[in-house]
Amino acid sequence: MTVDPQAGRVPEERSGGGVSRPSAITVRIVGTGLIGASIGLALSRRGFRVLLSDPSPTARALTADLGGGVVDDDTPCDVVFVAAPPDVAAAVVAEQLKRWPSAVVADVASVKQRIVDEVAASVDADHLRRYVGTHPMAGRERSGAVAARADLFEGRTWVVCPQDGTDPDSVALVQDLAHATGAAVVTMPADEHDAAVAVVSHLPQLAASAVASQLRELPDEAIVLSGGGIRDVTRIAESDPMLWTQILAGNASSVAPVLQRVVAQLNSVARSLQQLATDESAAPGSRGEVARLISDGQVGHARIPGKHGAAPATYATVIVPIPDEPGAFARLFNDVGDAGINLEDLRMEHGVGAPVGLVELSVLPAVVDRLRDVLEDKGWNVHA
The missing domain is CATH 1.10.3660.10 (6-phosphogluconate dehydrogenase C-terminal like domain)
Known part of the structure; x- marks a missing residue:
């Protein structure tokens, strides 16, 4: 059984030892901070039915107002994402496994082995088969539902950490939902993740x-x-x-x-x-x-992966002084686009008391001369 990430549907049922699923997936989010609210926004945007639970009425109401789901503490669900703080995540996972005996329960805490051990000590083997530890490696400096974004997981790594006794169907369903948020899913044991x-x-x-x-x-x-x-x-x-x-x-x-x-x-x-x-x-x-x-x-x-997880690449840098005024960035980017060159990365630095910033444009070495010529023709001062 796989999830259609565009429609929030499951094309066919799986039979056997896995968890039975209806044709439409209902997802419950427990904890509507930055990560939980962002999961709700991402899955709601793709057509999934999302239910929101949180001890804070304000947090769950705000997530609902933002379009991350509907506030509901009682409706049965197929998958539960526990987005609780790491020090209470295991207790919440155990509670959700017991409350929803047919649902897959996944947590999204950034530590895994300790939570796995605590959950295993709190529930029986049948419940434990439906638990899947995960970690979406995305975040922001700001916290709370107000900082949530539907695209928070786009292109980000989402680690799934199944245990030896985890039901394969449960793992596959959680992986499908992670993919539906736009994340790149990686599977590894909990201890290796940590x-x-x-x-x-x-x-x-x-x-x-x-x-x-x-x-x-x-x-x-x-x-x-x-x-x-x-x-x-x-x-x-x-x-x-x-x-x-x-x-x-x-x-x-x-x-x-x-x-x-x-x-x-x-x-x-x-x-x-x-x-x-x-x-x-x-x-x-x-x-x-x-x-x-x-x-x-x-x-x-040099070992840090390049774009989209590809092998590391070496880029050339072109530095362009840019005036601190409205529209300056837009003009620069339009001129780069006119050169037909793809930017690999960029950064900006402001000098103290200076009315300009320094924009560093990273491009493939083969195109740096063309970029410099085009930008100079457009009136920019360029340092390569």
Whole structure:
């Protein structure tokens, strides 16, 4: 049985050991914060019937007003997505498994193994077969239903973590619904998921917060020097402290050793820099220690997948000063379009007190000369 992502329909029934399904899927969202409300918006837009439950009447009413479903605590459903905080997700999953004995129940918390273990300790084997742990790797710095978006999962990875005893039909149904939101579905065991996100998600949050915390006591005249580097590193430092405390505590066994490795690297570099600051002649190998960390970082960065999960690609960068005025971006993008060139990435940096910004356009190296020629012909100053 597969879900038609356009119509919210199931073309045919599956028989056998799986969970029986009607021809139309009803999805319940329990927890209408950013992720839950966004799931509701995405599935409602694709024609699924979505029911909304949340302890907060305001949150569920707001999600309904935004078009994410209808408020309903009593109607039976086929699939339940539990979008509760990580520290209570397992209890809510167990409650929903018992309340809806024919429904598939999936959670969307960003830690998995701990929740799997707690659910397994709370329900019997028959209930457990209908539980599917998942993690949509999407989010925003803002939280709550007011920040929800129907396209939040478009092109984002949605990890599904079935256990050995999970019903295959239940897994397939959850995967189909994740696909229906526009996500790219990846399947892996819960423990492997937790080890992976410790490095690619949880460590970056800690690093961003640690760096941003150094800005608290910096004099104003130093803060105004902030440029693209500090903005890039600290972008996610605005995240919700309560939520991230729950996430990190839930994945502590995976995060702690990663953080210890990073601390060891930084301590080694700190010792080398202190030696250089004290007496350069008495610090053999110190520069090599610093260079090694930067070099290892280059190697690691090169492994990050490129667009759409493809192999990493090397882009050329064209820098264009752009006036800080209405319509300037539109003119620049139109001129790039006139060149028939696809932008691979872009970023913008404002200079302190300057009436212009610097737009960095990343393109394939083969087209950089053509892009520069076209933009210069259109009157732009271009640096490649």
